[in-house]
Amino acid sequence: MRDLDYLRLLGKQYQTIGDVTTEIINLKAILNLPKGTEHFLTDIHGEYEAFTHHLRTASGVLKFKVDDIFGFSMSQEDKINFTTLIFYPEEKIKQVKEIEENMKDWYRVNMYRLISICKVVSSKYTRSKVRKALPKDFSYILEELLNLESTQLNKEDYYHQIINTIIELERSDEFIVAISKVIQRLAVDKLHIIGDVYDRGYGAHLVMDELMKHHNVDIQWGNHDILWMGAALGHPIMVATAIRISLRYGNLESLEEGYGINMLPLGSLAMREYGSDSCKEFIPKLSQEQFYSEKDKELIAKMHKAIAIIQFKLEGGAIPKRKEFGMDDRMLLHKIDYEKGTINIEGKDYKLTSNSFPTVDPKDPYKLTKEEEEVVKKLTFYFKNSEKLQKHMHFFYTNGSLYLNYNGNLLYHGCLVLDEMGEYKPFEIDGKKYMGRELLDKFEQLVRKAYFTKDIYSVDWLWYLWAGKKSPMFAKSKMATFERYFLKEKALHKEALNPYFYLRDREDICQKILKDFDLDPETGHIINGHTPVEEKNGESPIKAGGRLLVIDGGFSRAYQPKTGIAGYTLIYNSWGLRLVSHKPFTSIEKAVREGVEIKSSMRVLEKTNRKTVADTDIGRELKDQIQDLRSLLAAYRNGTVKEKISKPNENCL
Incomplete structure (x- = not known):
């Protein structure tokens, strides 16, 4: 009886056999799209400029897209200038105007290039999802440009005329800024922040503003x-x-x-x-x-x-x-x-x-x-x-948790308290x-x-x-604040870590944790922050045979002398996991002046057959929805639930 009540309720949303079959076709098609890219950051500690730089560049994802699409057809210098345009369009346009004599040609070339990139990053998503990401001012134009080819029969002149008219009407700057922001947004489907937005750096409140807009x-x-x-x-x-x-x-x-x-x-x-x-x-x-x-x-x-x-x-x-x-x-x-x-x-x-x-x-x-x-x-x-502050904290509660199981991985900031x-x-x-x-x-x-x-x-x-000593977020023997201020003896400053922080090197320990969180111990990963990895002293962020990844590498400037780098980010796309270690970010002004060359090293941790939405948590939810819709379809066909066929003008006064 409860199942029948549920189907009747579902029938209010999908009122006919046609509605149901259309939605099943749509959901089954979505299951075959490539898995969206996930971007992992941790221990930001108020470093606002470095944080936004990673968001704009998707930690190197967009640089690789440019390399893949343009290959040897662009020089390395042109690629650096072009990627800088994608990341910082307003600032780059202003710089170019000071030196470029023929802005119309520059606009035309770069607009075609931006459209090419946008087509690639949007190809992972449904038209509906892409449409929602488009800015109002250019939504119709962008949708047209993204869904037709310049060489398409009878459409070549139409395609080129759109670009020429944008230039003629002096809307090129606004268009480039708009499409660049669409590219930045579509490059990453899901952003994970594995703790510590606050303290040390000057801009935690600005970081929170950005997160609330994400x-x-x-x-x-x-x-x-x-x-x-x-x-x-x-x-x-x-x-x-x-x-x-x-x-x-x-x-x-x-x-x-x-x-x-x-x-x-x-x-x-x-x-x-x-x-x-x-x-x-x-x-x-x-x-x-x-x-x-x-x-x-x-x-x-x-x-x-x-x-x-x-x-x-x-x-x-x-x-x-x-x-x-x-x-x-x-x-x-x-x-x-x-x-x-x-x-x-x-x-x-x-x-x-x-x-x-x-x-x-x-x-x-x-x-x-x-x-x-x-x-x-x-x-x-x-x-x-x-x-x-209250708005930011409310966002923390509504979008946050102590840990998260997501797409086969376990995310938490600190630790599981072990003996x-x-x-x-x-x-x-x-x-x-x-x-x-x-x-x-x-x-x-x-x-x-x-x-x-x-x-x-x-x-x-x-x-x-x-x-607290048994807090999974702190898990040290003491908070030695007083000793650090008032005593010279270094031994008294020591805050001994919970055994977790050396036991996590063991594959059996990490597999046990993954299993206890209902994840596959052979393929799952623990993604951790909290303790900076001292890479300059030979410490590896990859632990327990790859079962655990510590991605706190010194995002905070205060830690960089200790770690030797400026943090790690993790990318999980349809092809697998990539760990990126970064050099210090200096300033936006320098990035625009000298060009954004992603000074980082990328390690491919796992390369798999290309994953689709069907292989993700969202995919499992969609499969459940499809099953429910099939049950509703059967109920319509056997007469258990009646279709609701709207009569012409029945809602009119």
């Missing part, structure tokens, strides 16, 4: 994303931590310009309490592109120290209330001898690099001063009431033990509950995911 994206939350998700919910510790990290890297753009977070209350407190303190341990770590005066750097350092002390106090007040988090070792302010300037850790005294704690009461070290309370109150209010033997470590939540996939599912449930209830107890779980 046609098809999913996000696997990283630990730095979870930090901002918690801060946006008004968790005081996470607000303080997000600000501290921003100040550590001299990143005020996202805070002030991006999200309208007023830093004046913190600046006033810092100057009042730390005015005579050099705060040398808190001088921001700046990139070469960042320019601050010495006076500005001193102010940032004082604000940095002020918010760090507030963070330590807030943590000390919260940890005793959440014993199950096991963070007692992170309460350090009461272990300081404020007269001697030492701290006792595990029975041993260590000399502090600074003994200036003007807001700390040694008798009650975790108590905020009235001024600190007021600053926390204001900063929390700013985070909770930033309209743009030394490779078994899942259990973690108790509300009296029940969870491990492995169950633990990830439970944590995701808690994250979503926190968003909808917004009670501090629920939001605390986001804090645990940020800094």
Whole structure:
């Protein structure tokens, strides 16, 4: 009976045998199209220009399309100029106009070339899908040009006249920009962001703006994303931590310009309490592109120290209330001898690099001063009431998750928490033990509950995911923030990784994880971020015989001296998997001036017989739809469900 009710409901959408058969034909045709290209990025860390460069270039996909189509008919210099036009059309046209004498010929040649590229990248999709990607101004013209050949009988003059008229009406610039953006969009069908949009770089808010405009994206939350998700919910510790990290890297753009977070209350407190303190341990770590005066750097350092002390106090007040988090070792302010300037850790005294704690009461070290309370109150209010931040976080919840199974691959940012033997470590939540996939599912449930209830107890779980020992997003022995600021001993700075991070080299471990997530252990892959691969020291991003790929290669400038490269991206098209390692991206201006030559190396990880939509998750859904439609067709033919034949003018008044 339920099946019959479902078929009747389906019949409201497909009312006749003709409607059903047309849709079955359409879906079966789609199943035979080539699989769409997937593009994987991770650990963006606010590097907006590098991020958009990878989106525009599809990490080299479009360069290879140009090579395939034009081969030896174009010089290498022409190819570089042409690909630069595709990636940065407005900027390239402006540059060409300064040197080109015959712009009409230049327009004509490049418009034909762009149409050729657009035909190739659109050939993977139905006309309907391509139509939706076309800009309104040129949708009719582009659809005509993409679906006919210049040599087609009786259409050659028609084809050429369209191009000539665009030039004559002085719409060439707009047309080139429009078709270039269509090419960029159609080059990639699905974008995967495997965590850590936030922190370090200046432009996380700009990255989020781009992601919200993207046609098809999913996000696997990283630990730095979870930090901002918690801060946006008004968790005081996470607000303080997000600000501290921003100040550590001299990143005020996202805070002030991006999200309208007023830093004046913190600046006033810092100057009042730390005015005579050099705060040398808190001088921001700046990139070469960042320019601050010495006076500005001193102010940032004082604000940095002020918010760090507030963070330590807030943590000390919260940890005793959440014993199950096991963070007692992170309460350090009461272990300081404020007269001697030492701290006792595990029975041993260590000399502090600074003994200036003007807001700390040694008798009650975790108590905020009235001024600190007021600053926390204001900063929390700013985070909770930033309209743009709240929009970005809502996007995170609606398009994100802790992990994703997609087209035979398992995507997550951090890890599965393991013991030394490779078994899942259990973690108790509300009296029940969870491990492995169950633990990830439970944590995701808690994250979503926190968003909808917004009670501090629920939001605390986001804090645990940020800094907890058994958090699959952090999974280190401790968050050694205090030690890095105040102690010289490097051994105390060490944050020991969960055993997962060396066990993932073993193929049997990765196969076990894939199997536990209902994926084929022989053909599936784990795609991971979180820990930068030190390629310059010989570390490989390809682990466990190719079953696991770590694609964090130093997208963030802060990591590039350590990794030796500027990040990895992964491309999964109809022919297989390709891992691309990249050289540092300097600037858009330089790219346009010198031409975009993709300075990267590509490794073909797997080459297979060409995959079609039928081989994908979407293909399986379409097959189910086809089966349902066949059942409806049978019901129409045997009279179980009646066709609804519209009568002429039956809907007219």
